[in-house]
Amino acid sequence: MNVKILYLYPDFMSLYGDNANVRILTKMLEDQGFEVEIIERTITDNDISFADADFVYMGSGVESSRNLAAKHLGRFKSGHIEALEKGVPMLFTGNSYDILGKGITTPDAGFIEGLGIFNYSFKEQSEKRYTGDVILSDNTTGDKYVGFVNRAGTPDVEDDLAFDVVKVIGNVPMHKDAARKNNLLGISLIGPVLLKNPVIADSFVKIICEQKGKEYQKIEYPHSVRSHDKTLKALMDSEV
Amino acid sequence: MKLRVFTAILVCKIVRGLAKLVGRGSSLPGKYALKICPDILSELKLPELSIAVTGSNGKTSSVEMIAHILKSNGLKVAYNKEGSNQIEGVVTFLVGDSTMSGKVKSDVILLESDERYSRHTFKHFHPKYFVINNLYRDQMTRNGHPEFIKSVIGQAIYDDMTLILNSDDPLVASFGKDRPGTVYFGADKLPTDMDTHEGIYNDGKYCPICKAPMEYEYYHYNHIGKFKCTSCGFERHNTDHSLTSIKNVDGKDFITIDGKYDIPVFFTGIYHCYNILAAYTASVIAGIAPEKVAEALGGYILKSGRISDFTLGNLNGRLLLSKHENSVSYDRSIDVVVNDKRKKSVMIIVDAISRKYYTSDSSWLWDINFEKLNDESIDKIILAGQYCDDLAIRFELAGAASDKVEIFEQVSDAADYCAKNLDSFLYVITCFSDKEKILSLVTRRELS
Numbered sequence: 001m002n003v004k005i006l007y008l009y010p011d012f013m014s015l016y017g018d019n020a021n022v023r024i025l026t027k028m029l030e031d032q033g034f035e036v037e038i039i040e041r042t043i044t045d046n047d048i049s050f051a052d053a054d055f056v057y058m059g060s061g062v063e064s065s066r067n068l069a070a071k072h073l074g075r076f077k078s079g080h081i082e083a084l085e086k087g088v089p090m091l092f093t094g095n096s097y098d099i100l101g102k103g104i105t106t107p108d109a110g111f112i113e114g115l116g117i118f119n120y121s122f123k124e125q126s127e128k129r130y131t132g133d134v135i136l137s138d139n140t141t142g143d144k145y146v147g148f149v150n151r152a153g154t155p156d157v158e159d160d161l162a163f164d165v166v167k168v169i170g171n172v173p174m175h176k177d178a179a180r181k182n183n184l185l186g187i188s189l190i191g192p193v194l195l196k197n198p199v200i201a202d203s204f205v206k207i208i209c210e211q212k213g214k215e216y217q218k219i220e221y222p223h224s225v226r227s228h229d230k231t232l233k234a235l236m237d238s239e240v
Numbered sequence: 241m242k243l244r245v246f247t248a249i250l251v252c253k254i255v256r257g258l259a260k261l262v263g264r265g266s267s268l269p270g271k272y273a274l275k276i277c278p279d280i281l282s283e284l285k286l287p288e289l290s291i292a293v294t295g296s297n298g299k300t301s302s303v304e305m306i307a308h309i310l311k312s313n314g315l316k317v318a319y320n321k322e323g324s325n326q327i328e329g330v331v332t333f334l335v336g337d338s339t340m341s342g343k344v345k346s347d348v349i350l351l352e353s354d355e356r357y358s359r360h361t362f363k364h365f366h367p368k369y370f371v372i373n374n375l376y377r378d379q380m381t382r383n384g385h386p387e388f389i390k391s392v393i394g395q396a397i398y399d400d401m402t403l404i405l406n407s408d409d410p411l412v413a414s415f416g417k418d419r420p421g422t423v424y425f426g427a428d429k430l431p432t433d434m435d436t437h438e439g440i441y442n443d444g445k446y447c448p449i450c451k452a453p454m455e456y457e458y459y460h461y462n463h464i465g466k467f468k469c470t471s472c473g474f475e476r477h478n479t480d481h482s483l484t485s486i487k488n489v490d491g492k493d494f495i496t497i498d499g500k501y502d503i504p505v506f507f508t509g510i511y512h513c514y515n516i517l518a519a520y521t522a523s524v525i526a527g528i529a530p531e532k533v534a535e536a537l538g539g540y541i542l543k544s545g546r547i548s549d550f551t552l553g554n555l556n557g558r559l560l561l562s563k564h565e566n567s568v569s570y571d572r573s574i575d576v577v578v579n580d581k582r583k584k585s586v587m588i589i590v591d592a593i594s595r596k597y598y599t600s601d602s603s604w605l606w607d608i609n610f611e612k613l614n615d616e617s618i619d620k621i622i623l624a625g626q627y628c629d630d631l632a633i634r635f636e637l638a639g640a641a642s643d644k645v646e647i648f649e650q651v652s653d654a655a656d657y658c659a660k661n662l663d664s665f666l667y668v669i670t671c672f673s674d675k676e677k678i679l680s681l682v683t684r685r686e687l688s
Binding site for chain 2: 011012014015016017018019020023024027043044062063064065068126129131133134146147148150152169190191192195196221223224226227230231234235238
């Protein structure tokens with residue numbers, strides 16, 4: 001059985017080892033017995049179709065690229081929203097998460113329109129970076145997530161965000177993070193989010209199995225679990 | 241002379257003297273001086289000639305080479321060899337070199353300048369020449385990303401400076417746009433060049449100015465090469481000084497600059513060549529005759545130990561010093577390993593990324609082309625240190641055969657394993673911050 005991963009802007013939004021997420025999910029789906037096909041679409045493509053996608057991923061980029069990607073992706077908004085409403089699982093990490101909201105105010109006071117799925121809008125500056133390790137908590141399940149944030153802006157409202165920020169080690173001003181709707185997860189964490197958070201990776205695998213009508217098998221990924229546990233403990237123990 | 245300037249100089253010199261007495265070099269004296277007189281740098285009387293060097297990699301090497309060249313040619317050089325390249329460190333070494341009236345005694349000021357802090361340092365003091373060697377993905381946990389670093393270096397550039405730029409690095413070369421008088425250095429086409437990009441990510445794929453796709457005639461490594469934007473016309477600038485060839489004559493390595501100066505080198509790693517070329521270019525532009533520069537470089541032995549040879553039990557090995565959070569430096573070390581055609585093993589140590597604590601950011605491991613180590617000549621791959629689980633997953637997805645990979649949380653266990661089980665040459669790739677963890681367990685040998 002074939003699973004299609006739509007990988008958005010792999011060469012344009014690939015700043016922080018984001019390829020890890022697609023590679024890890026691909027491996028996990030293969031372990032479930034799927035054949036995985038990765039469809040790459042980027043800034044020079046004239047069409048992005050969400051129609052056949054079983055999973056959608058987009059990573060981080062430098063802000064100037066991210067702004068162009070936001071405008072480009074906006075051209076295919078109707079297909080994107082349709083897939084979202086249909087329940088296609090999607091993961092947006094790092095500053096691709098920003099464009100799921102109303103938009104981004106750039107340091108030169110320009111405004112980049114977002115997809116409008118969530119209420120927040122980001123305001124960015126160019127004087128410094130907000131960077132740091134963070135621990136997030138999903139209060140509905142009790143799960144803790146770990147990762148690194150590396151961004152230029154802050155959201156104006158956090159009311160429709162899903163996870164509480166338990167701890168920040170760094171200068172990132174944030175109290176809540178991650179936007180969820182249907183099977184879409186947008187999260188500020190950069191890089192190999194699915195490696196550091198096997199629970200999130202597993203949840204996507206389960207959804208895809210269910211949607212493809214294949215029985216989900218529980219498979220252990222001990223390195224991923226150890227990496228998460230070790231990071232969580234170290235961040236918990238670390239002084240801010 | 242203003243009293244606070246005098247006081248700042250006095251305090252800085254006293255604290256520096258005391259620090260030296262207890263054997264500590266630091267930027268503390270400069271910190272005090274800045275508290276007393278925040279614009280102390282603009283109050284000092286500086287020599288006409290000053291050169292600052294910045295970039296992601298190779299700042300220290302280039303600065304040390306320039307210092308050597310200038311000194312060999314009779315100039316008195318003040319440079320921040322005490323290590324700190326932030327403003328406090330700069331104040332410390334400049335005041336240390338000045339008279340009580342604030343006159344810097346040296347003929348030349350040479351500055352290794354932190355890419356994030358030059359904008360602060362240069363508010364009060366503009367170097368005559370500003371060398372920018374490269375901008376890579378480097379320590380992004382604090383640097384954000386290369387384009388952010390480009391924007392903060394941009395804030396340090398003033399009209400009265402002459403830029404000396406690497407023409408082969410698009411992001412660096414873009415500083416020269418609309419700046420006539422800019423000096424460029426770069427490498428001509430070399431036999432080791434590639435027609436297609438090699439690596440996990442390509443930071444040269446899109447134009448740094450207009451974001452349209454770029455085309456490369458050839459790549460020296462990563463995104464360094466001969467590029468041209470398909471839209472706005474931004475392209476590799478012709479060079480004022482060039483690396484024209486790399487050759488081996490009777491077992492000795494040489495690089496040739498400007499087609500006529502052969503310089504013996506200890507190793508021909510491409511980015512080491514760029515450091516030499518940057519030093520050569522800066523020295524020639526500063527007024528030293530090219531043949532004198534070449535002569536001085538020929539007698540220079542690179543001191544920074546990027547390579548350490550050792551024995552571990554019956555094994556011979558070589559440590560290739562790289563930088564964590566810098567995929568380009570890892571990629572270059574991997575090239576050294578795969579270009580050695582012997583049967584060999586490789587140990588990768590990632591134990592401490594941040595000095596303070598175990599950080600979650602291992603994203604840079606996914607930017608390194610570990611896939612290149614899937615080579616028949618590789619015997620074992622040993623993954624060691626606290627981040628061994630992240631490495632294990634990275635290597636699994638790189639397609640490394642599971643019977644080739646050994647995983648150890650402790651570096652000492654990894655070393656034990658190698659001593660007892662391996663009979664092949666051992667390369668170790670790790671960072672400054674982790675190197676002692678292996679070097680303390682082995683016997684060092686003279687470099688061969």
